[in-house]
Amino acid sequence: xxxxxxxxxxxxxxxxxxxxxxxxxxxxxxxxxxxxxxxxxxxxxxxxxxxxxxxxxxxxxxxxxxxxxxxxxxxxxxxxxxxxxxxxxxxxxxxxxxxxxxxxxxxxxxxxxxxxxxxxxxxxxxxxxxxxxxxxxxxxxxxxxxxxxxxxxxxxxxxxxxxxxxxxxxxxxxxxxxxxxxxxxxxxxxxxxxxxxxxxxxxxxxxxxxxxxxxxxxxxxxxxxxxxxxxxxxxxxxxxxxxxxxxxxxxxxxxxxxx
Amino acid sequence: xxxxxxxxxxxxxxxxxxxxxxxxxxxxxxxxxxxxxxxxxxxxxxxxxxxxxxxxxxxxxxxxxxxxxxxxxxxxxxxxxxxxxxxxxxxxxxxxxxxxxxxxxxxxxxxxxxxxxxxxxxxxxxxxxxxxxxxxxxxxxxxxxxxxxxxxxxxxxxxxxxxxxxxxxxxxxxxxxxxxxxxxxxxxxxxxxxxxxxxxxxxxxxxxxxxxxxxxxxxxxxxxxxxxxxxxxxxxxxxxxxxxxxxxxxxxxxxxxxxxxxxxxxxxxxxxxxxxxxxxxxxxxxxxxxx
Ligand code: SF4
Ligand code: SF4
Numbered sequence: 001x002x003x004x005x006x007x008x009x010x011x012x013x014x015x016x017x018x019x020x021x022x023x024x025x026x027x028x029x030x031x032x033x034x035x036x037x038x039x040x041x042x043x044x045x046x047x048x049x050x051x052x053x054x055x056x057x058x059x060x061x062x063x064x065x066x067x068x069x070x071x072x073x074x075x076x077x078x079x080x081x082x083x084x085x086x087x088x089x090x091x092x093x094x095x096x097x098x099x100x101x102x103x104x105x106x107x108x109x110x111x112x113x114x115x116x117x118x119x120x121x122x123x124x125x126x127x128x129x130x131x132x133x134x135x136x137x138x139x140x141x142x143x144x145x146x147x148x149x150x151x152x153x154x155x156x157x158x159x160x161x162x163x164x165x166x167x168x169x170x171x172x173x174x175x176x177x178x179x180x181x182x183x184x185x186x187x188x189x190x191x192x193x194x195x196x197x198x199x200x201x202x203x204x205x206x207x208x209x210x211x212x213x214x215x216x217x218x219x220x221x222x223x224x225x226x227x228x229x230x231x232x233x234x235x236x237x238x239x240x241x242x243x244x245x246x247x248x249x250x251x252x253x254x255x256x257x258x259x
Numbered sequence: 260x261x262x263x264x265x266x267x268x269x270x271x272x273x274x275x276x277x278x279x280x281x282x283x284x285x286x287x288x289x290x291x292x293x294x295x296x297x298x299x300x301x302x303x304x305x306x307x308x309x310x311x312x313x314x315x316x317x318x319x320x321x322x323x324x325x326x327x328x329x330x331x332x333x334x335x336x337x338x339x340x341x342x343x344x345x346x347x348x349x350x351x352x353x354x355x356x357x358x359x360x361x362x363x364x365x366x367x368x369x370x371x372x373x374x375x376x377x378x379x380x381x382x383x384x385x386x387x388x389x390x391x392x393x394x395x396x397x398x399x400x401x402x403x404x405x406x407x408x409x410x411x412x413x414x415x416x417x418x419x420x421x422x423x424x425x426x427x428x429x430x431x432x433x434x435x436x437x438x439x440x441x442x443x444x445x446x447x448x449x450x451x452x453x454x455x456x457x458x459x460x461x462x463x464x465x466x467x468x469x470x471x472x473x474x475x476x477x478x479x480x481x482x483x484x485x486x487x488x489x490x491x492x493x494x495x496x497x498x499x500x501x502x503x504x505x506x507x508x509x510x511x512x513x514x515x516x517x518x519x520x521x522x523x524x525x526x527x528x529x530x531x532x533x534x535x536x537x538x539x540x541x542x543x544x545x546x547x548x549x550x
Contacts, residue, residue, distance in 0.1 A: 008332045023456075033468070058471050065468035067546055069450075073460035081465060084454060086546065095389065101326035101335035120325055123318020126335055128478065129260075132390045132448070134543035137474040143318025200455040203542065205447045206389055214455050 009097055013112035016184030017150055018090050018211035019170065020193055024218045026177035028068055028083030032169035036064040036087070036148075039168035044153040045118050049141035061139045063087055063148045064169055071217075082217055085178070087169070088135035088148035089202065089210035090114050096127035096136060096147075104145070112184070112211060113152055118144045132206045155180075183211050260391065261481050262536035265315040270381060270535075271528050273309025273342075274403060276302050277374040278411025280349045284371030288415055291360045299353040301414065303346070310342055334387055338380035345373035378407040392442035393539045398435045405431045406499075406528060413524055416517065418507050425524075429500035432531065436492060443540055443550070453545040464548025479541035480549050491534055499527025 040063055041047040050060035064087040071080045090107075094114050097105045104120035105127050107113070116127075121144040128136040128145065136147045151167035154160060164171060170178040181190030190213075193199070199213035279302040283290075290298055314320045327343075329336040348370035355361045382403035385394040409424035450464065451457025503520035506512065540550045 030468075059469075059473050059477075061474070062469075067464065067468050068466040069454055069456060070463045070465040071456055071460040072463070077460075080459070082454075082456060086468075098332040099335065099384075099387065101329050101333040101339065102322070103325075103329050120322070121319065122322045122325060124326070124335065125316070125318070125478065126384070128474070129388055129541070130390060132453075132542045134475045134479070134546060138318055138478075140474070145318075202455055203448055203452050205452060206542070216455065217459065 009092075009094060009107055010109045013092075013107065013109055013184070015111040015182045016090075016092070016211045017111045017113055017155070017181070018183045018190075018213070019087070019150075019167070020179040020181070020183075020190045020199060020213045020215060021085055022177040022179070022197075022215040023082050023084060024177075024215060025175045026066075026083040026085060026173075027175045028066055028081075029174060030066050031172045031174060032085055032178060033062060033064050033066055035168040035172035037062055039151065039154070040146075040149070044149055045116075046139055046142035046144055046146070048146060049139050051140050059140075061137045061146050063135075063137070063146060065134075078220070080217060080220060085169075086133060086135070087212075088114060088131075088150075089133060089208070089212035090148075090150065092209035092211060093207060095130040095132075095206075095208060099126045099130045101126070113150045114147070115149055115152065116145050116147055118142070121145050132203050132208065133210075150180075183213065260536045260539040260541060261478050262533045263316055265312050267529060267532045267536065269309045269313035270403070271309070271525065271532050272305045272312070273381070274378055274407040274528075275410040275414060275525070276304070276306030276309060277342075277345060277377050278407035278409070279414045280306060280345060280374040280411070281371045281408065282411045282415045282417070284349060284352060284367040284369075284374060286362060286364070286367060287417065289362075291356045291362075293357070295353065295356040298415070299349070299357065302349075306342075306346065334380050334383040338377060338384060341373050341377040341380050345370055345377050348373060375404065375407075378403055389446075390542050391539045392446035392448070392542075393439040394535075395446075396438060396442065398431065398438055402428070402431045402435050410524060410528065413503065413521055418512065422504050422507050425500050425504050429496060432496065432500075439538070446542070448542045448545065450545045450548065453542065464546070467547055475543055476547065476549075480544045480547065481537050482549065485537060488534060488538055491530055495527045495530035495534065497527070498523045499531060500524075502527075 037048055048061040048063070050058065052058045053060065064085060067084040067086060069082045069084055071082060090112055091114070092112070094107055097107050097114060101124065102120045102122055104117045106115060106117065108115065123138055123143040123145065125138050128138060136145050139146045154167060155165050157165060166180045170180045179190050179193060181188045183190055183194070185191060193215070194213045197215040199215055201210050202214060279298070283298055283302060314323055317323060326336055326339050330340055348366050352363055352366040352370050355363045379400055382400040386399040389395050405424070405428040409421060409428040412421040412424050450462045454462055456462045502523045506516045506520040509516065544550045
């Protein structure tokens with residue numbers, strides 16, 4: 001009974017395929033969002049629908065979304081802006097799988113990819129409730145749950161040239177902020193990258209054991225006034241030219257002030 | 260969480276219906292014939308009506324039958340089995356009482372146990388979710404069960420028992436609010452752990468990924484109703500516990516007042532269920548800088 005095998009999580013997966021996302025190099029261009037939407041609308045499973053796409057209150061199904069966060073470091077250092085792509089993390093202990101009443105949600109033994117069998121899904125939404133990361137969206141047109149498939153129809157697809165056999169988002173990223181590979185193999189490129197850069201789990205306290213890893217942003221250079229002697233050489237050139245506007249600008253400033 | 264009417268009606272009415280079925284299964288009140296028919300009809304309308312309401316929130320209700328397959332891991336699947344088991348066994352037991360004027364005690368006991376199990380499995384669907392800290396605690400199933408049993412007692416006309424059980428349920432409800440208010444903070448999930456950026460500094464959501472709304476925001480982020488939460492808590496408690504209890508201890512308690520007690524109780528439970536969803540905060544809101 002195949003359905004029974006799916007009901008629980010596998011004890012062990014042969015591979016742990018996933019993504020490594022570099023928050024240091026992501027420029028927030030959303031190219032991965034668009035390539036994901038494109039590939040997954042034209043290929044595996046139900047298309048990712050949009051509702052009222054050209055109206056005022058438009059919305060649609062996406063499997064990958066890019067948030068932006070501001071980090072204010074301690075003290076008066078300049079704030080940093082971090083772009084933050086988020087999709088399914090293909091968790092080892094995926095709560096979305098065990099809550100599913102139909103067996104539509106399952107984790108593959110061979111590579112650890114978490115998938116939805118759309119012909120079994122009743123669209124109860126419980127898996128989306130169970131996912132802490134907002135990685136699942138119920139398609140409003142199809143009534144079934146959609147999520148990242150890690151482009152399962154690309155990575156093993158022998159009809160594609162070899163360089164294209166990776167997830168659409170990874171292939172598209174212009175700043176090389178996304179990496180794909182087997183995180184279960186300590187010698188893989190992605191595992192080495194994670195070790196070198198100190199990759200992190202999102203919400204570790206939720207106990208989901210995510211496979212996808214995030215590389216934290218590197219510390220930024222400090223170019224503040226008290227940064228060191230050598231900057232003082234150029235400092236006079238950087239003095240404001242005039243603190244009070246004079247001449248025509250001064251007249252304009254005063255006139256506008258009076259209005 | 261979005262307080263969808265389908266789930267509010269489902270948990271309220273099927274909770275009441277299965278609560279009544281549990282008492283009937285225990286032979287309280289000891290009814291037979293047409294009186295039994297009336298009791299069973301009410302219980303079935305509530306229980307089945309509630310279950311049907313729950314299918315309205317499915318994207319593909321025509322495949323609902325598949326929900327029976329994953330009882331080994333899924334509380335929703337277990338709930339489906341318990342509900343069918345309870346309805347079938349109580350149907351047999353009820354047929355015995357109505358048509359044969361015979362009480363099959365064992366079937367009644369099994370039916371009563373399965374009725375309670377249905378309410379318990381329903382509550383576990385919510386309780387199991389670590390993503391919603393307010394629900395993820397042992398008090399959640401205790402609350403669902405205590406209201407179901409108390410509501411069943413009220414419906415089956417056991418005045419003294421109902422007064423006592425309603426007071427118990429009301430106390431559980433108050434404890435749930437007190438504990439639930441602290442749950443999100445205690446879960447340890449914050450925007451810092453959600454983004455993993457906490458060690459660099461204070462994290463603030465700067466820009467969401469999309470300008471419009473989406474499924475996640477519609478389903479999980481419900482800020483609107485919460486500002487009246489404390490008023491609604493008082494109102495729901497008055498309606499579901501205080502008013503019915505006061506009515507039942509009046510010296511001139513009558514059938515008319517019993518109906519009134521029942522109506523206010525149901526209105527109160529509906530309000531409390533609305534709050535159960537509206538006040539529940541899903542951790543995914545953190546990614547949007549919202550709760
Ligand atoms: S990220 Fe969410 S949807 Fe993906 S495996 Fe983890 S819990 Fe499931
Ligand atoms: S929405 Fe579909 S995949 Fe998700 S839990 Fe329900 S049946 Fe399973």
